[in-house]
Amino acid sequence: MNTVKYIMxxxxxxxxxxxxxxxxxxxxxxxxxxxxRMSGFAFVLLRMRDAVVQCVYSEEYxxxxxxxxxxxxxxxxxxxxxxxxxxxxxxxLRLKEAQLLSTPCEVLPVVINQKRVNTSLENLLDYRxxxxxxxxxxxxxxxxxxxxxxxxxxxxxEHFTEIHSPKIAAIGAEGGANIFKLPYFGKEAxxxxxxxxxxxxxVGVFERVFEIAPVFRAEKHDxxxxxxxxxxxxxxxGYIESFExxxxxxxxxxxxxxxxxxxxxxxxxxxLGCTLPQIKEIPQIPFxxxxxxIASAYHREITDMLDxxxxxxxxxxxxxxxxxxxxxxxVTHYPSAKRPFYAMxxxxxxxxxxxxxxxxxxxEITTGGQRIHxxxxxxxxxxxxxxxxxxxESYLMLHKYGVPPHGGLGLGLERFTAQxxxxxxxxxxxxxxxxxxxxxP
Amino acid sequence: MNTVKYIMxxxxxxxxxxxxxxxxxxxxxxxxxxxxRMSGFAFVLLRMRDAVVQCVYSEEYxxxxxxxxxxxxxxxxxxxxxxxxxxxxxxxLRLKEAQLLSTPCEVLPVVINQKRVNTSLENLLDYRxxxxxxxxxxxxxxxxxxxxxxxxxxxxxEHFTEIHSPKIAAIGAEGGANIFKLPYFGKEAxxxxxxxxxxxxxVGVFERVFEIAPVFRAEKHDxxxxxxxxxxxxxxxGYIESFExxxxxxxxxxxxxxxxxxxxxxxxxxxLGCTLPQIKEIPQIPFxxxxxxIASAYHREITDMLDxxxxxxxxxxxxxxxxxxxxxxxVTHYPSAKRPFYAMxxxxxxxxxxxxxxxxxxxEITTGGQRIHxxxxxxxxxxxxxxxxxxxESYLMLHKYGVPPHGGLGLGLERFTAQxxxxxxxxxxxxxxxxxxxxxP
Numbered sequence: 001m002n003t004v005k006y007i008m009x010x011x012x013x014x015x016x017x018x019x020x021x022x023x024x025x026x027x028x029x030x031x032x033x034x035x036x037r038m039s040g041f042a043f044v045l046l047r048m049r050d051a052v053v054q055c056v057y058s059e060e061y062x063x064x065x066x067x068x069x070x071x072x073x074x075x076x077x078x079x080x081x082x083x084x085x086x087x088x089x090x091x092x093l094r095l096k097e098a099q100l101l102s103t104p105c106e107v108l109p110v111v112i113n114q115k116r117v118n119t120s121l122e123n124l125l126d127y128r129x130x131x132x133x134x135x136x137x138x139x140x141x142x143x144x145x146x147x148x149x150x151x152x153x154x155x156x157x158e159h160f161t162e163i164h165s166p167k168i169a170a171i172g173a174e175g176g177a178n179i180f181k182l183p184y185f186g187k188e189a190x191x192x193x194x195x196x197x198x199x200x201x202x203v204g205v206f207e208r209v210f211e212i213a214p215v216f217r218a219e220k221h222d223x224x225x226x227x228x229x230x231x232x233x234x235x236x237x238g239y240i241e242s243f244e245x246x247x248x249x250x251x252x253x254x255x256x257x258x259x260x261x262x263x264x265x266x267x268x269x270x271x272l273g274c275t276l277p278q279i280k281e282i283p284q285i286p287f288x289x290x291x292x293x294i295a296s297a298y299h300r301e302i303t304d305m306l307d308x309x310x311x312x313x314x315x316x317x318x319x320x321x322x323x324x325x326x327x328x329x330x331v332t333h334y335p336s337a338k339r340p341f342y343a344m345x346x347x348x349x350x351x352x353x354x355x356x357x358x359x360x361x362x363x364e365i366t367t368g369g370q371r372i373h374x375x376x377x378x379x380x381x382x383x384x385x386x387x388x389x390x391x392x393e394s395y396l397m398l399h400k401y402g403v404p405p406h407g408g409l410g411l412g413l414e415r416f417t418a419q420x421x422x423x424x425x426x427x428x429x430x431x432x433x434x435x436x437x438x439x440x441p
Numbered sequence: 442m443n444t445v446k447y448i449m450x451x452x453x454x455x456x457x458x459x460x461x462x463x464x465x466x467x468x469x470x471x472x473x474x475x476x477x478r479m480s481g482f483a484f485v486l487l488r489m490r491d492a493v494v495q496c497v498y499s500e501e502y503x504x505x506x507x508x509x510x511x512x513x514x515x516x517x518x519x520x521x522x523x524x525x526x527x528x529x530x531x532x533x534l535r536l537k538e539a540q541l542l543s544t545p546c547e548v549l550p551v552v553i554n555q556k557r558v559n560t561s562l563e564n565l566l567d568y569r570x571x572x573x574x575x576x577x578x579x580x581x582x583x584x585x586x587x588x589x590x591x592x593x594x595x596x597x598x599e600h601f602t603e604i605h606s607p608k609i610a611a612i613g614a615e616g617g618a619n620i621f622k623l624p625y626f627g628k629e630a631x632x633x634x635x636x637x638x639x640x641x642x643x644v645g646v647f648e649r650v651f652e653i654a655p656v657f658r659a660e661k662h663d664x665x666x667x668x669x670x671x672x673x674x675x676x677x678x679g680y681i682e683s684f685e686x687x688x689x690x691x692x693x694x695x696x697x698x699x700x701x702x703x704x705x706x707x708x709x710x711x712x713l714g715c716t717l718p719q720i721k722e723i724p725q726i727p728f729x730x731x732x733x734x735i736a737s738a739y740h741r742e743i744t745d746m747l748d749x750x751x752x753x754x755x756x757x758x759x760x761x762x763x764x765x766x767x768x769x770x771x772v773t774h775y776p777s778a779k780r781p782f783y784a785m786x787x788x789x790x791x792x793x794x795x796x797x798x799x800x801x802x803x804x805e806i807t808t809g810g811q812r813i814h815x816x817x818x819x820x821x822x823x824x825x826x827x828x829x830x831x832x833x834e835s836y837l838m839l840h841k842y843g844v845p846p847h848g849g850l851g852l853g854l855e856r857f858t859a860q861x862x863x864x865x866x867x868x869x870x871x872x873x874x875x876x877x878x879x880x881x882p
Contacts, residue, residue: 001765003722004688029680031645031843049600049648074680074845101680104843105816129642129838138646145603152458152593159455159490164672164854166873167608167655168621168632170880180609182623182632185877191609191623198873199880201570204472205579213654214608220626225771231605239470239515239542247445281444291579339877375546394882397570402472402545404515413585413605432607432639436626439611441642441835 012076015051019090021081026124028053029076029101030095031133032069034113044095045113046077051267052135055079055093064098072108072133074101113139128432128441139268140429143261148212150260151233154253160235163204165198167214171391173197174340178218191216194410196342197395199236200371204403210235212413222436224425225310225363227414229434236408243344243354243370246407247284247330250358250366254328255279274421277327277360283320284330287352290316297299308333314362333355334369341381344370344407354407358372361419368409375399452578453517456492461530462522469494469534470542472574473510475554483507485536486554487518492708493576496520496534505539513549513574515542519844525541553578562866569873569882580709581870584702585858589653591701595694601676602647606639608655612832614638615781632657635851637783638836640677641812644847645839651676653854663877665866666751666804668855670875677849684785684795686813687848688725688771691799691807695769696720715862717871718768718801724761725771731757747776757802773797775810782822785811785848795848802860809850816840 013026033047041058053078057066077252078097083090110119110127117124124131132138152162168189172179173196180191195211202209215232237249261269269276281316285293288305294315295302303309308316308331320329333352336345342355353368372378378399382389384432389396417429427433432441454467474488482499496518498507510516519538522529534745541693551560551568553575558565565572571631573579609630613620621632643650657672667770678690680778699717702710705859726734728744735756736743744750749757751771761770774793777786784794796810813819819840823830830837873882 001724001726002760003724003765004685005722022595024726029845030648031845056553056790072843074843076680101845102814105841108842126835127838129645129835130842132643132646141604142602142647149593149597152590161583162589164585164655164668165874166875168657168670168875168880179621180625182621184621184880187880189880197882202573202872204570205573207471214605216609217554217693218626229607229609239517244445251445281446283442287443319872320442324444330445338849355879378583394567394570397568397882400546401549401571402513402515402543404470404542410551431605431643434607434609439609439625439628439630441638441838 003130009161011046015048015053018053018081018093022083022091023081025078025080026058026093027076027078030074032075033072033075033133033135034071035069037066044069046075046093047133047135053089053093054087055095055212057095058287062095062098068098068100070103071113072104072130074103075099079275088380125427125433125438126441127388132431136271139271140417140421141431142268143265143272143421144413144431146261146265147257147413147417147420148233150257151212151253153260154256155208155210158208158249160208160210161202163195163197163202163206163209164213165192165195165202165211167192167216169197173342178220180216180218193217193232194232196340196410199234199408200342200403200406201395201398203236203238203406204401206237207404208235216409220436221265222339224427225415227426227430227433227435230415230426230430231413233411233413233416234408236406238404238406240370240405240407243332243356244284246368246370246409247282247332247356247358250368250404250409251279251282272397272421276420278325280326281327282328282358283324283326283329284332284356285316285320286333287331287335288333290331293319296367301354306338308364310363313359313364317359327361329359330356331359339369341385341387342371342378344372345381356409358409358411360416361422363415363419365416365419366409366411368407370405371405373403373405375431442877456489456494459494459522459534461857463524463532464522466519466521467534468517468519468536471515473514473516474508474574476510476512478507484822487516487534488574489575494530494534495528496536498536503539508744509539509541511544511570513545515544516540525776538668562868566868566874567882572656573872576778577712580712581858581862582725582872583709584706584713584862585854585872587702587706587871588698588854588858588861589611589674592653592694593651594701595697596649596651596676599649599676599690601649601651602643604636604640604643604647604650604652605634606643606652606815608633608657610638611713612836614783615692619658621659622656635673636675637781637851640675640737640849641736641844641847644677644679644838644840645842645844645851650678653806656851665868666856668867668871668874668876671856671867671871672854673706674854674857675849676821677847679845679847681811681846682849684773684797685725686811686850687811687850688723688773689799691809691850691852692723713862717861719766720769723769723771723799724765724767725760725773725797726757727774728772728776728844729774731772734760747779749805751804754800754805758800758803768802770800771797772800780810782826782828783812783819785813785818786822795837797850799850799852801857802863804856805862806857806860807850807852809848811846811848814840814844814846 030048033045036043079093084092196386464865471489472488520534525533615634799807
């Protein structure tokens with residue numbers, strides 16, 4: 001019987017290794033990003049896995065006609081690495097041979113090889129499979145991947161165990177009307193709005209758990225900050241003494257993430273002109289105080305004492321930045337009326353919960369808090385809300401059979417990425433967004 | 442304004458650190474797993490995050506009555522670490538103080554603190570929030586988490602970029618009737634059967650991508666190896682010269698995973714009595730030859746030349762193990778008729794595809810292969826199958842505007858875990874399984 005040989009990495013060079021190959025002949029592969037015809041020669045930009053590199057084509061050195069190459073053709077190239085002071089990279093690649101692997105059948109409907117894709121967001125998203133090939137567009141998702149890696153690295157080091165909870169469920173965790181329904185073998189099922197119930201169950205098992213996975217919200221909002229499907233970074237931790245421990249854990253997770261991006265995503269951050277925020281100690285302010293502060297600082301009337309208007313979140317961040325220098329702020333003790341049935345009320349004021357949101361550059365990116373762990377307390381709260389405990393039987397096992405004091409949070413990956421990179425619309429940081437109008441691609 | 446202090450790790454000890462604290466007084470937390478009353482003293486087993494440890498209660502040392510503790514109560518304890526030769530760990534924990542954090546309201550409906558949970562699979566799954574607290578049950582999912590970490594570690598090192606593709610889609614990638622439908626703002630949408638289209642699109646962007654995420658199959662099969670929702674480990678890689686490179690990549694990924702588990706999951710593997718497979722070079726055999734081999738070796742009639750019966754997969758693994766010693770086998774060149782429309786046919790025999798399955802201990806755990814990258818070739822195949830290209834417009838952008846030769850695979854995380862641990866039913870390695878009967882918990 002034949003066996004599968006462990007074919008090793010090819011002999012082809014990565015862009016970042018080229019500077020060390022001066023004077024050598026190298027093999028490369030990638031897509032032709034752009035061809036700039038000059039008099040007597042041409043610049044050929046090759047989009048490689050890790051960067052776009054500049055090659056020089058001249059009939060003098062090349063064994064193939066320039067016409068072989070077209071934009072978005074995939075090729076293997078042989079080139080000589082020549083020192084060149086005028087080039088930003090310090091070298092240029094003199095093309096010698098080319099092997100064509102595939103060619104596009106049509107000219108691209110959107111120009112993708114300029115500094116940025118100069119089109120509407122609508123177009124950018126409609127043509128995602130090709131607009132993502134733009135250097136800046138793909139840098140966004142390289143950073144997003146790094147954010148996930150950094151979060152997982154941190155959480156693993158903090159003894160959180162990764163879980164995979166089901167997305168098809170018999171009941172929604174977050175309540176409300178924003179839930180997708182689907183027929184499931186003769187029953188009615190729902191798409192998970194969050195892994196809430198499952199991560200709480202798992203606190204009784206592993207003490208600390210996390211999950212990075214899709215969640216689904218059937219919101220009819222058509223705004224720049226809502227998606228109907230997004231990636232939620234969730235963690236839940238047991239044996240806490242105060243809900244502030246959850247905020248402390250998130251602060252350190254974000255601190256680790258920013259350090260990680262500084263270390264590993266310099267190219268992408270530079271390309272996107274992004275300045276990472278400084279995270280020191282993140283300020284915290286109770287919801288009620290924040291409401292009053294905003295009202296007095298901006299001479300606004302408070303119309304809703306139970307929630308923020310989006311404008312108020314923006315103004316609060318402005319105030320905090322001015323006073324404290326921080327681009328993040330924890331708002332704590334949200335009104336019980338606006339928090340889900342599993343949120344723990346503040347024992348000294350049951351109108352509010354031991355909960356928080358994290359605002360970053362004007363937008364909420366995290367919701368978290370301590371959960372009820374006492375069975376009777378949870379039954380009472382369900383009852384007070386007119387909810388039927390029978391519906392939550394398997395969830396309530398965790399309270400009935402003992403669970404430590406615990407809490408956790410959910411962070412929207414796309415929102416966080418968008419705020420980090422200074423985008424106005426969360427869709428810009430979403431690979432293939434789903435909204436009330438968009439189901440394709 | 443107050444700021445969130447970076448509260449550091451508590452002063453409480455992890456189980457694995459206890460051996461180094463001999464003679465010291467330590468603080469611990471966890472759930473009371475079991476109380477064994479002896480004459481004049483009691484053994485109290487504490488289920489900590491990383492292990493179950495044995496404490497000794499005696500009125501002589503303890504400042505609290507034993508009755509304070511009940512099984513599944515969550516506690517903080519103070520104890521002295523005393524050398525004890527008769528204990529497997531080399532020490533015992535002499536209890537001094539206890540603080541009760543929560544107590545269960547009822548006696549558990551299933552006994553979870555024996556070596557294994559002695560009940561039906563049905564019960565085990567119905568009471569998941571508590572049966573997972575059993576030491577062996579939770580070890581399964583500790584190993585599953587480690588498998589994911591190992592896969593990601595490998596794929597990141599191999600320059601794969603992690604992506605998050607949408608699970609709500611306008612069209613199914615794998616065809617067939619096994620697809621969940623849901624109403625989506627007046628349109629009909631589907632739950633993704635795989636991230637196939639999206640990972641192929643992203644090959645044009647990042648060259649190599651991966652995703653570990655839920656997929657949904659509305660299969661009506663009620664078997665020990667099918668789930669209606671499972672976690673799929675998907676990768677896709679561009680610039681391949683042969684589909685064997687994909688198998689080579691998977692071989693190395695599995696090799697890395699097994700090494701990782703050997704290094705980090707010893708406790709859990711021992712607890713489960715699991716012997717990890719050796720991975721050297723994995724044998725490969727064409728589908729047609731495998732069919733004939735099984736038929737001749739076991740004197741079976743071949744009834745279906747297009748697919749394996751489950752029994753044949755089992756027998757093939759038996760044969761391979763006997764002949765080659767390998768518990769894995771790649772079966773290659775599956776009939777085109779049984780592979781999806783995006784599979785690349787073998788140029789030298791278009792009845793078969795450049796594809797493979799990986800069988801492990803009698804069961805298919807991976808399906809993969811090379812994909813069509815030529816636009817015209819893809820249009821032809823769609824046409825031949827009577828499929829309408831209009832439905833696949835955004836997917837076909839990738840072929841139309843150029844994509845390198847590429848391929849990839851999907852591995853079922855729960856199936857792989859189940860086979861690794863020697864389970865008969867994939868549900869045993871699924872945290873909260875979804876099947877035709879099961880939607881709760």
